[in-house]
Each structure stands twice: as structure tokens, then as C-alpha cells.
Amino acid sequence: ESHVCGCTQHTASTDFRLRTDTSAEPQHKRARVETMLSSRLNVALRNGLSHNGVPAVARLARRSYHENIIDHYESPRNVGSMDKNDPNVGTGLVGAPACGDVMKLQMRVGKDGKIEEAVFKTFGCGSAIASSSFTTEWLKGKDLDECAQIKNSVIAAHLKLPPVKLHCSMLAEDAVKAAIKDYQAKTKKAAGETTLEVASASA
Amino acid sequence: MPAVVSAHCAHSLAQEPRSTASARLDAGDRNSQLHSAYKRVMSEFHPDRLGHKSASDQADAASHTAAVTHAYTVISRPHLRAKHLLELRGRPLDEDEGGDLLGAEFLMEVMESREAIESATSAQMSKLREVNARRMAEVSAALRAAFDEAQLDDARRLTAQLQYLHKIESEINERTAVE
Numbered sequence: 001e002s003h004v005c006g007c008t009q010h011t012a013s014t015d016f017r018l019r020t021d022t023s024a025e026p027q028h029k030r031a032r033v034e035t036m037l038s039s040r041l042n043v044a045l046r047n048g049l050s051h052n053g054v055p056a057v058a059r060l061a062r063r064s065y066h067e068n069i070i071d072h073y074e075s076p077r078n079v080g081s082m083d084k085n086d087p088n089v090g091t092g093l094v095g096a097p098a099c100g101d102v103m104k105l106q107m108r109v110g111k112d113g114k115i116e117e118a119v120f121k122t123f124g125c126g127s128a129i130a131s132s133s134f135t136t137e138w139l140k141g142k143d144l145d146e147c148a149q150i151k152n153s154v155i156a157a158h159l160k161l162p163p164v165k166l167h168c169s170m171l172a173e174d175a176v177k178a179a180i181k182d183y184q185a186k187t188k189k190a191a192g193e194t195t196l197e198v199a200s201a202s203a
Numbered sequence: 204m205p206a207v208v209s210a211h212c213a214h215s216l217a218q219e220p221r222s223t224a225s226a227r228l229d230a231g232d233r234n235s236q237l238h239s240a241y242k243r244v245m246s247e248f249h250p251d252r253l254g255h256k257s258a259s260d261q262a263d264a265a266s267h268t269a270a271v272t273h274a275y276t277v278i279s280r281p282h283l284r285a286k287h288l289l290e291l292r293g294r295p296l297d298e299d300e301g302g303d304l305l306g307a308e309f310l311m312e313v314m315e316s317r318e319a320i321e322s323a324t325s326a327q328m329s330k331l332r333e334v335n336a337r338r339m340a341e342v343s344a345a346l347r348a349a350f351d352e353a354q355l356d357d358a359r360r361l362t363a364q365l366q367y368l369h370k371i372e373s374e375i376n377e378r379t380a381v382e
Contacts, residue, residue: 057311093307093310093311093314094310095305095310095313095367097296097362097363098297098366099294099306099366099370100268100313100368100369100370100371100373101370102313102314102365102367104311104314109348116292121314121318123314123317142381
């Protein structure tokens with residue numbers, strides 16, 4: 001079964017268990033990576049490309065997926081979940097209706113106001129997973145103002161995303177902004193409640 | 204039951220731009236009617252049946268039937284049909300549409316469904332499929348009403364929901380096929 005690699009055709013998911021469970025899951029994940037790559041190989045074989053004696057198959061596979069994105073797809077960083085009720089955690093949950101994919105990104109703000117940890121869970125194509133993986137790494141150590149500066153173009157440039165996948169990096173940018181918004185709303189609410197307590201205590 | 208597509212209609216249908224082809228081929232949401240109409244059109248124009256014609260006639264027939272097949276594919280799948288209807292009415296779903304259209308609650312449910320699928324046994328998978336099919340039927344029914352009443356904001360929201368639910372269905376199918 002061959003098909004063009006596009007958001008609607010390929011799915012992959014990250015689940016913390018995939019990293020630690022040594023049973024069937026890694027093979028399943030491997031099969032998905034292979035499915036993603038093999039569709040490109042099928043296209044190459046069908047088109048009968050060949051060049052300079054280098055097997056077209058290997059050459060096309062190398063050219064289609066930059067090593068950065070393969071790296072983040074095969075070894076995603078920071079897959080996981082935080083307690084969304086933790087007052088120091090901001091949660092961003094975003095979706096892409098066009099492909100039915102969802103991305104959850106969470107970050108914990110340390111006492112110094114900088115991101116001490118960030119995790120993600122993404123159901124989507126390799127580009128979406130790689131975008132969220134890269135983003136959680138990018139966030140660490142930054143304060144909220146810096147985090148808010150995130151640009152999907154930076155994500156896309158690092159991963160060498162093709163134009164058709166730019167919306168995946170946009171999704172990651174949206175997720176960060178949603179997480180910041182969530183954290184700020186929580187902080188404001190907590191501050192409001194503290195003020196009330198102070199007010200009633202002094203009344 | 205109307206004689207949905209005569210040979211002549213099919214030919215002119217295939218020549219229309221794809222965006223209007225489905226409006227003509229529309230046989231309501233009675234899948235059997237639609238399927239019969241499709242088969243009728245295909246049997247008239249399938250290149251395999253036109254071996255006696257010239258090469259250019261065969262090539263024309265091939266592109267006509269491709270257009271008809273595309274129209275059939277879009278009309279027969281609720282999630283594609285809804286997206287297409289939005290486009291026809293000038294309110295398409297954008298690729299850049301984020302979570303605002305659907306809200307955190309719906310996305311959370313989708314996330315939970317996708318997570319459940321990851322770890323489901325076959326018995327659990329059947330249940331998940333059942334539940335999802337019911338949700339899709341509910342959304343489709345609400346969509347029909349929204350389009351009928353020209354409530355396009357609702358239609359957009361429901362169409363977006365349907366994309367997610369369809370994706371869940373695809374995931375379930377993919378996993379049960381792999382086993």
C-alpha cells in the first residue's frame with residue numbers, strides 16, 4: 001500500500017509507554033516510521049529514478065527527511081504529561097481540523113520564572129511530533145516573555161519542514177501560546193484569591 | 204426515485220469544475236442511490252469499456268471518470284461532504300484553524316479517545332468504535348440541520364468536529380487491520 005506522506009494519510013502517536021515498554025510497542029512505532037519512509041521509496045521505485053549509480057531509493061529517502069526531523073520522530077524528547085491542576089503548570093491543547101490531529105504541550109514554571117520542564121503528547125504526523133518535541137526542548141530555561149516570542153518559522157527551519165508541513169510548526173507555536181495563556185490565567189486567579197484572603201483577614 | 208444521472212448528464216457533469224460536480228451528482232444521503240448512480244456513470248464511461256474508441260476519446264473518458272470518482276468520494280464520505288459544502292458556501296475550514304473553533308473540552312475528549320486507542324484490547328476497540336460511530340451519527344445529524352438552516356458558524360464547528368471523529372475512526376480501523 002503506497003501513499004503520499006501527508007497529514008491525513010500518516011499517523012503516529014507518542015505515548016510515554018512507547019519509550020519504556022520493550023514489548024510490541026517499539027516494533028509498532030518502528031513499523032510506522034518505516035511506513036512513512038517506505039511510501040517515499042515506493043514513489044521513487046515507481047518513478048524509476050536513478051542517478052550516478054547511487055540507489056535512487058536510498059538517495060530519495062535521504063533527501064526527503066532531514067536528519068533533524070528523523071531524530072525528533074524516532075527519539076522524541078519530553079513525551080509525557082504533567083498535572084494540569086498544578087499551579088505552576090501551563091497547558092496548551094490545540095488541534096488541526098484539516099487532519100484531525102491534536103497536540104498537548106505543558107510547561108512548568110520554576111521559582112525563577114523560567115521554564116524548568118516541558119512535555120508534550122501529540123497525535124499526528126511525523127512533522128507534528130517533531131515540531132512539538134523540538135519545541136519542548138526550545139522552551140527549557142526561557143522565561144515567559146521569551147517563550148511568547150516563539151515563531152513557527154524557527155521550528156520549521158530547524159526541522160527543514162517542507163511547505164506542505166508548515167502548519168505543523170504553526171500548531172506547536174499555538175500550543176505554546178495557549179500554555180502561556182493558561183498559566184497566566186491561573187496565576188491571575190491565584191493572585192485574586194490571595195487578595196480576597198488578605199482583604200477579609202484585615203476586615 | 205429520480206433517474207439521477209443519465210449518460211448525457213454524466214458527461215456534462217464530468218466537464219464541470221469539480222466544485223459543482225457534486226451538487227449535480229447529489230442523490231440525497233441515500234447511499235444505495237448514490238452508489239447505483241455512480242456505477243451507472245462509470246459503466247458508461249469507463250476507459251476499459253471504450254477500447255473501440257480512439258486514443259484521445261479514451262483519454263477523455265479517463266479524465267471524466269476520474270472527476271466523477273472524485274465527486275463520488277467526496278459526496279459519500281460525510282466528513283468530506285461537509286467540508287465541500289462549506290467551501291461551496293464560501294466558509295471553508297482553514298488549515299490554520301486552531302483550537303478556538305472547538306474549545307478545550309472537545310479537544311480533551313479527542314485526546315482521551317486517541318490515548319484509549321493506543322492501549323485498547325480488541326474488546327475495548329470494538330466498544331470505542333461503537334461509541335465513536337454514535338458520536339459521528341449525532342454530529343452528522345446536527346450538521347444536516349445546520350446546513351438546512353444556513354447556520355454556517357455551527358456548520359463549521361460541527362464539520363471540524365467531524366474531521367476529528369473521522370480520524371479516530373481511521374485510527375481504530377488501522378489498528379484492527381494490523382492485527
